[in-house]
Amino acid sequence: MSTTATIETKPAAPAIEKIKVKVDGREIEVPKLMPDWTGKLTPTTMIQACELAKTDVPHYCYHPKLPIAGNCRMCLVEFGTPALGPDRKPVLNPDGTAKIAKSPRPAIACATPISPGMEIYNNTPTVKQMREGVLEFLLINHPLDCPICDQAGECKLQEYSVDFGQSTSRFAEAKVHKPKAVDLGPRIMLDDERCILCTRCVRFTRDVAGDDKLGIVNRGSYNTIAAYPGTQFDNNYTLNTVDICPVGALTSKDFRFQMRVWFLKETKSLCNSCGTGCNVLVSSREEKMYRYTPRENDAVNGPWMCDAGRLNYKWVGRSDRLKDVLMRGAGQGGLVKTTWLTAINDISDKLKRAPAGSVAIVASARQTNEELYLLAKLKANLGALSDSVEHTGEADRLLVSADKNPNTNGARLNGICYTEIGSNLPQIAQGIQSGNIKTLIVFGEDVTTQGIGADLLAKLDTLIVSNILPNTTTQLAHYVLPGAAHVEKRGSFTNTKGRVQKFMKAVEAPGDARAEWEFLHDLVHNVTGKNGYVTIEGLFNQMAAEVPGFAGLTWAGLGDTGVTVTI
Amino acid sequence: MSFTVPANLAAEIDELITHYPVKRAASLMVLHAIQEQFGWISQEAVEWTAAKLELQPINILEILTFYPMLRQQPMGKYQLKVCRTLSCALGGAYQLHHHFCEKLGLDAHKHGPQTTADGKFTVEFVECLASCGTAPVMMCNDAFYEGVTHAKADEIVKECK
Ligand code: SF4
Ligand code: SF4
Ligand code: FES
Numbered sequence: 132m133s134t135t136a137t138i139e140t141k142p143a144a145p146a147i148e149k150i151k152v153k154v155d156g157r158e159i160e161v162p163k164l165m166p167d168w169t170g171k172l173t174p175t176t177m178i179q180a181c182e183l184a185k186t187d188v189p190h191y192c193y194h195p196k197l198p199i200a201g202n203c204r205m206c207l208v209e210f211g212t213p214a215l216g217p218d219r220k221p222v223l224n225p226d227g228t229a230k231i232a233k234s235p236r237p238a239i240a241c242a243t244p245i246s247p248g249m250e251i252y253n254n255t256p257t258v259k260q261m262r263e264g265v266l267e268f269l270l271i272n273h274p275l276d277c278p279i280c281d282q283a284g285e286c287k288l289q290e291y292s293v294d295f296g297q298s299t300s301r302f303a304e305a306k307v308h309k310p311k312a313v314d315l316g317p318r319i320m321l322d323d324e325r326c327i328l329c330t331r332c333v334r335f336t337r338d339v340a341g342d343d344k345l346g347i348v349n350r351g352s353y354n355t356i357a358a359y360p361g362t363q364f365d366n367n368y369t370l371n372t373v374d375i376c377p378v379g380a381l382t383s384k385d386f387r388f389q390m391r392v393w394f395l396k397e398t399k400s401l402c403n404s405c406g407t408g409c410n411v412l413v414s415s416r417e418e419k420m421y422r423y424t425p426r427e428n429d430a431v432n433g434p435w436m437c438d439a440g441r442l443n444y445k446w447v448g449r450s451d452r453l454k455d456v457l458m459r460g461a462g463q464g465g466l467v468k469t470t471w472l473t474a475i476n477d478i479s480d481k482l483k484r485a486p487a488g489s490v491a492i493v494a495s496a497r498q499t500n501e502e503l504y505l506l507a508k509l510k511a512n513l514g515a516l517s518d519s520v521e522h523t524g525e526a527d528r529l530l531v532s533a534d535k536n537p538n539t540n541g542a543r544l545n546g547i548c549y550t551e552i553g554s555n556l557p558q559i560a561q562g563i564q565s566g567n568i569k570t571l572i573v574f575g576e577d578v579t580t581q582g583i584g585a586d587l588l589a590k591l592d593t594l595i596v597s598n599i600l601p602n603t604t605t606q607l608a609h610y611v612l613p614g615a616a617h618v619e620k621r622g623s624f625t626n627t628k629g630r631v632q633k634f635m636k637a638v639e640a641p642g643d644a645r646a647e648w649e650f651l652h653d654l655v656h657n658v659t660g661k662n663g664y665v666t667i668e669g670l671f672n673q674m675a676a677e678v679p680g681f682a683g684l685t686w687a688g689l690g691d692t693g694v695t696v697t698i
Numbered sequence: 699m700s701f702t703v704p705a706n707l708a709a710e711i712d713e714l715i716t717h718y719p720v721k722r723a724a725s726l727m728v729l730h731a732i733q734e735q736f737g738w739i740s741q742e743a744v745e746w747t748a749a750k751l752e753l754q755p756i757n758i759l760e761i762l763t764f765y766p767m768l769r770q771q772p773m774g775k776y777q778l779k780v781c782r783t784l785s786c787a788l789g790g791a792y793q794l795h796h797h798f799c800e801k802l803g804l805d806a807h808k809h810g811p812q813t814t815a816d817g818k819f820t821v822e823f824v825e826c827l828a829s830c831g832t833a834p835v836m837m838c839n840d841a842f843y844e845g846v847t848h849a850k851a852d853e854i855v856k857e858c859k
């Protein structure tokens with residue numbers, strides 16, 4: 132394990148020649164080659180040059196992470212190139228500048244490469260007219276059912292209608308009706324009438340997900356997106372098509388008709404369902420989560436995420452969440468409700484009195500770096516054995532990692548577990564069996580499924596458990612400390628590749644449940660007598676200063692997309 | 699898959715595929731060959747073709763549904779094809795089409811080819827049959843008719859045994 136953190140940079144590419152173009156009269160230097168959707172360097176397109184010039188070219192079918200199709204024609208621009216005389220030499224204006232020969236025909240900016248001296252006109256009356264024309268055609272058979280459309284508020288048809296639309300329709304004929312509410316797969320519902328046939332979904336599933344399931348059937352005004360009859364559009368990435376569908380044609384069954392998007396608060400967060408740590412936006416309203424959508428991070432997930440991770444948020448609102456601080460009454464008493472102050476003071480006293488080596492800690496690799504860091508402090512102070520629990524599943528070729536813990540590397544870097552996660556568990560079990568270990572601290576795991584069964588737990592003097600949901604271990608605990616789901620707190624995870632990424636708080640934890648780092652801070656303070664930081668920023672920075680694996684990092688420096696450390 | 703391809707057709711298709719640099723490019727010709735043999739292209743045939751060309755069935759379905767002359771249902775024994783491109787449209791193609799439909803008990807307003815319940819007739823519109831000067835024109839299977847009046851239309855139907 133190296134001690135240096137490196138800021139992720141694009142691999143040092145050979146210097147790329149720059150060329151000068153003008154966008155709406157402003158000269159700008161752009162690289163001659165730029166990454167295409169696969170990252171391969173290809174001649175820079177007009178749309179890329181315009182983006183570098185901070186000029187927006189309206190588009191539907193173009194998506195930077197999909198192969199170019201050039202079918203919607205929304206991105207038409209006018210352009211000119213330096214005129215050449217019969218001698219193949221540039222023709223000059225009287226003032227010595229190159230004379231520009233304006234192309235008589237427009238070009239689609241998404242698929243046309245730039246050339247030196249090219250002038251792109253993105254804002255002429257002709258360009259405006261073309262866009263108005265394209266939009267008018269797109270709306271001819273469109274049902275205009277925005278009031279009940281899930282996409283309303285984030286729909287490109289609506290957006291461009293504001294810019295290029297007409298207030299009245301000139302279309303007097305009958306609209307073509309197409310299938311509505313087509314059940315495309317377990318998670319996707321398609322409204323063919325809203326579809327503008329940009330083929331983003333077709334290209335995504337064929338070229339990115341590698342599951343060539345969708346196509347356009349029939350022709351002319353009857354064109355419809357479809358899966359082959361009798362088959363399901365059901366790979367683990369289908370919901371990404373809902374994100375990239377520029378209109379309300381592809382909808383998520385989970386989110387369909389649940390909430391108007393403009394009421395949603397978006398919080399930058401991470402998926403915690405596997406070790407990849409896809410960046411997400413959590414959309415919530417009044418403490419209720421409605422959806423995850425991927426947040427682009429080219430160092431981790433690009434613009435995508437898997438369906439399983441995306442939909443794994445509902446458990447957070449489960450009614451059986453642990454909401455109360457519980458303490459076992461004297462003798463054979465059951466668990467009774469208490470306050471944080473009583474419980475933490477009680478536990479602190481017990482831990483302070485515990486002889487060295489009599490405490491063990493089973494932490495969870497679903498906890499944050501900061502929490503694991505605090506647990507590591509307790510561990511050091513108590514001379515405790517510690518470990519964490521492995522959760523594995525199947526990996527795939529795109530994003531999903533076999534490691535179902537989001538922070539195994541965080542647990543490793545903090546010294547809570549070792550390269551082989553879980554290798555200390557038998558030793559802990561043995562320690563309890565032999566009576567050496569009298570106190571067990573368990574965070575977020577059910578140790579009864581990990582070789583530390585109820586019989587062993589019964590031998591303990593003190594079983595301190597923190598969790599989010601109840602399990603057999605929480606039922607047997609002497610102290611139950613209700614924790615917060617990651618969407619209910621701030622913190623950071625270290626993914627399988629060493630990307631340290633932070634997440635923000637989207638919703639409040641229920642009842643008395645609290646972010647673990649908050650009460651761990653109190654506990655560490657009481658037990659070690661040393662004060663720590665009471666903000667997540669301070670805590671992270673302290674960890675970075677003390678734990679070699681995180682050296683050089685700062686909370687602020689993590690930015691929105693994280694920093695990679697060497698694993 | 700309940701679709702069996704006779705040996706001669708299988709051989710023909712295998713040979714067809716060799717004409718193209720990639721198997722996918724043979725899609726249309728394979729569909730033609732199948733339609734030639736069976737008169738139409740069933741879902742099983744689509745799946746068979748996709749497997750044959752190492753494609754997904756949806757890739758073949760896209761082609762099949764794009765070309766109206768690739769048939770997705772069995773057609774009638776007699777296919778009445780009424781031209782409806784400009785000259786014929788002006789010359790009464792829609793009335794002629796309507797006449798056929800009424801006579802044969804079909805819905806003239808439905809999209810696409812209409813086949814009678816007994817499977818004897820299919821009526822459909824087609825595009826320009828290249829005899830615009832003698833509109834309206836039509837075909838009955840491979841026979842070509844010009845200046846088709848409704849009386850002539852009745853005769854054509856009568857001749858279909
Ligand atoms: S369903 Fe959406 S993404 Fe797919 S072609 Fe239609 S508009 Fe484009
Ligand atoms: S790949 Fe992993 S981190 Fe990404 S969305 Fe799926 S489960 Fe979550
Ligand atoms: S964005 Fe260029 S043609 Fe669709």
Ligand code: FES
Binds near residue numbers: 784
């Ligand atoms: S328009 Fe009917 S034959 Fe040409």
